[in-house]
Amino acid sequence: MSPTQQTTLVTGVAGFIGAAVARELLNGGNRVIGIDSLHTGYRESVPEGVEFIEGDLRFAETLAPLEDTRVDCIMHIAGQSGGEPSYDDPVFDLQANTQSTLLLLLLARQLNCRRFIYASSVSVYGNQAGGEGGLEEQACPAPQSLYGVGKLASEHYMRLYAEQFGMNCISLRLFNIYGPGQNLANLRQGMISIYLAQALAERHIHVKGSSERFRDFVHIDDAVRAFDMARTASLSGYSVFNVCSGVATTVEQVVELVRDALPFDVSVEYSGATPGDVFGWRGNPRQFQEAVGWKAKKALDAGVKHMVDWALGQKELN
Amino acid sequence: MSPTQQTTLVTGVAGFIGAAVARELLNGGNRVIGIDSLHTGYRESVPEGVEFIEGDLRFAETLAPLEDTRVDCIMHIAGQSGGEPSYDDPVFDLQANTQSTLLLLLLARQLNCRRFIYASSVSVYGNQAGGEGGLEEQACPAPQSLYGVGKLASEHYMRLYAEQFGMNCISLRLFNIYGPGQNLANLRQGMISIYLAQALAERHIHVKGSSERFRDFVHIDDAVRAFDMARTASLSGYSVFNVCSGVATTVEQVVELVRDALPFDVSVEYSGATPGDVFGWRGNPRQFQEAVGWKAKKALDAGVKHMVDWALGQKELN
Numbered sequence: 001m002s003p004t005q006q007t008t009l010v011t012g013v014a015g016f017i018g019a020a021v022a023r024e025l026l027n028g029g030n031r032v033i034g035i036d037s038l039h040t041g042y043r044e045s046v047p048e049g050v051e052f053i054e055g056d057l058r059f060a061e062t063l064a065p066l067e068d069t070r071v072d073c074i075m076h077i078a079g080q081s082g083g084e085p086s087y088d089d090p091v092f093d094l095q096a097n098t099q100s101t102l103l104l105l106l107l108a109r110q111l112n113c114r115r116f117i118y119a120s121s122v123s124v125y126g127n128q129a130g131g132e133g134g135l136e137e138q139a140c141p142a143p144q145s146l147y148g149v150g151k152l153a154s155e156h157y158m159r160l161y162a163e164q165f166g167m168n169c170i171s172l173r174l175f176n177i178y179g180p181g182q183n184l185a186n187l188r189q190g191m192i193s194i195y196l197a198q199a200l201a202e203r204h205i206h207v208k209g210s211s212e213r214f215r216d217f218v219h220i221d222d223a224v225r226a227f228d229m230a231r232t233a234s235l236s237g238y239s240v241f242n243v244c245s246g247v248a249t250t251v252e253q254v255v256e257l258v259r260d261a262l263p264f265d266v267s268v269e270y271s272g273a274t275p276g277d278v279f280g281w282r283g284n285p286r287q288f289q290e291a292v293g294w295k296a297k298k299a300l301d302a303g304v305k306h307m308v309d310w311a312l313g314q315k316e317l318n
Numbered sequence: 319m320s321p322t323q324q325t326t327l328v329t330g331v332a333g334f335i336g337a338a339v340a341r342e343l344l345n346g347g348n349r350v351i352g353i354d355s356l357h358t359g360y361r362e363s364v365p366e367g368v369e370f371i372e373g374d375l376r377f378a379e380t381l382a383p384l385e386d387t388r389v390d391c392i393m394h395i396a397g398q399s400g401g402e403p404s405y406d407d408p409v410f411d412l413q414a415n416t417q418s419t420l421l422l423l424l425l426a427r428q429l430n431c432r433r434f435i436y437a438s439s440v441s442v443y444g445n446q447a448g449g450e451g452g453l454e455e456q457a458c459p460a461p462q463s464l465y466g467v468g469k470l471a472s473e474h475y476m477r478l479y480a481e482q483f484g485m486n487c488i489s490l491r492l493f494n495i496y497g498p499g500q501n502l503a504n505l506r507q508g509m510i511s512i513y514l515a516q517a518l519a520e521r522h523i524h525v526k527g528s529s530e531r532f533r534d535f536v537h538i539d540d541a542v543r544a545f546d547m548a549r550t551a552s553l554s555g556y557s558v559f560n561v562c563s564g565v566a567t568t569v570e571q572v573v574e575l576v577r578d579a580l581p582f583d584v585s586v587e588y589s590g591a592t593p594g595d596v597f598g599w600r601g602n603p604r605q606f607q608e609a610v611g612w613k614a615k616k617a618l619d620a621g622v623k624h625m626v627d628w629a630l631g632q633k634e635l636n
Contacts, residue, residue, distance in 0.1 A: 060409070090420045090424065091378070091417060091420055091421065091424075094412075094420060094471075098412065099409060099412055099413070102408045102412060103409065105408075106409075140458035143474055143478075144478070145478070146475065149471055149474040149475055149478070152471070152474070153412075153416070153470070156460075156461055156467040157408075157464065160461075160462070160463070160464060160467070160594070164593060164594055275482060276478070276482055
């Protein structure tokens with residue numbers, strides 16, 4: 001095996017990001033063991049070639065089959081993935097997003113797995129604007145959702161496992177990831193996918209909150225490269241990086257991109273609000289670029305067009 | 319009922335701090351419902367007059383009997399209480415210290431309970447020295463133990479419940495609480511009680527770590543007043559306060575106070591270290607004093623003497 005060909009455990013392998021990351025790993029000739037509870041993911045989304053374990057990572061039993069397996073890298077991508085839904089069942093959110101991380105860190109120590117990469121979130125920052133260049137990793141986290149609290153606790157656990165047990169832990173703070181493969185049936189997660197799903201179903205987009213709010217969007221292909229580059233980068237101890245473009249796009253701009261890419265007219269309404277919503281997030285991508293060489297490449301207008309075309313194709317299939 | 323006479327739910331009511339807080343509430347004419355799992359506390363430590371529920375706060379079922387009870391204030395003091403033991407079973411620590419907080423916050427919302435007071439810890443700060451006046455509440459937390467991560471997550475949850483649901487949450491960051499009632503059989507928790515228990519059993523104190531490390535000690539009577547004053551203080555939203563003296567005492571100084579108070583000779587050895595141990599903690603008590611009027615009153619030399627006399631009395635009883 002070349003140094004880049006490894007056995008990687010990917011959690012959330014039936015989900016939007018997990019499946020895409022697993023596909024890339026398989027393309028690179030790696031062995032991929034994948035876990036998913038199939039609570040929100042679909043069995044048919046798990047890429048062919050993945051050695052699949054169906055199991056819920058809230059429970060230690062799920063990891064028992066791996067106790068004698070050589071694993072070079074764990075990519076923990078599974079979890080409850082939205083701020084708003086974290087209020088439906090806060091204990092579920094904590095177990096799915098934080099207890100699962102602890103269980104996987106315990107497994108990593110036991111297996112002497114050298115690298116642990118985590119799908120953290122911009123949500124750990126909470127409602128803060130950051131400096132002129134956008135949010136930096138050193139900002140003091142102040143999550144504004146239960147979801148963000150659980151993600152932040154996972155990060156702290158990783159830091160301690162790195163500092164105290166010599167593990168090599170990388171937390172990737174994902175900003176707004178979008179693109180083909182996102183679950184258009186889930187109307188509570190993923191800003192672009194929510195608007196697109198609404199537009200496809202109703203030819204109408206209802207935005208809950210101000211049109212001037214802004215986000216930092218990253219295409220799924222760029223996110224996949226972030227995980228893959230983190231896997232092979234020369235890093236030790238604990239690292240935390242923004243996976244962001246550095247570009248702020250307003251909600252209105254993104255809504256217009258979706259409308260422009262669709263072959264029919266779509267009406268738009270701005271009303272209401274989402275509790276605990278954050279006004280604006282823009283990340284500073286400098287640190288990840290300097291340490292690992294990663295940079296977002298896909299422009300948002302082309303990316304949205306790409307996603308809309310995919311979604312229209314999906315719709316025709318159904 | 320006078321405004322200070324209320325029904326208070328005290329968790330950890332069989333423990334060192336919980337039992338003392340409950341006793342003070344009962345003395346003030348309040349109704350006290352107490353919960354304890356009796357994992358580390360003793361049934362006979364629960365003060366007479368407490369309406370006692372034996373139950374484990376990791377599980378929602380434990381709170382089911384309270385669903386129709388009027389509760390004015392919840393004091394969440396139960397939990398796994400040490401940094402070092404949090405590594406024995408990290409998932410237990412997370413459930414006992416963070417999941418329990420979430421379950422109690424959910425209960426508080428359901429019961430329309432107006433005040434939620436939490437026994438947080440200096441551990442949330444991690445290894446930082448603070449300014450000239452000691453650690454201030456605004457410092458960015460960076461826990462240095464799994465225990466501290468769980469305590470910090472509880473604080474974030476409380477902040478969100480206060481900000482988003484109008485609850486009134488007070489997090490008390492307890493520094494080193496000591497005094498009569500501390501469990502001398504637990505040799506992994508409570509610096510003074512560990513040294514005292516060693517001295518009583520072996521006439522020898524083995525200090526794991528440097529004699530120059532320092533802590534900020536608070537007598538149990540002062541800690542009890544902190545909970546009681548937080549209960550009746552005019553505060554809204556989320557507050558976080560140090561419960562500290564503002565005085566740094568080195569490990570060597572505290573060991574000498576214990577030796578001086580004992581009627582027999584005790585040898586001392588400094589060797590080894592505790593993983594993840596923090597060099598020094600001293601808090602700034604100003605904010606709690608300004609907002610609530612609390613101030614530590616008991617001097618450490620008198621307090622240690624008081625505790626040693628109590629421990630000698632206990633020993634005679636056994």
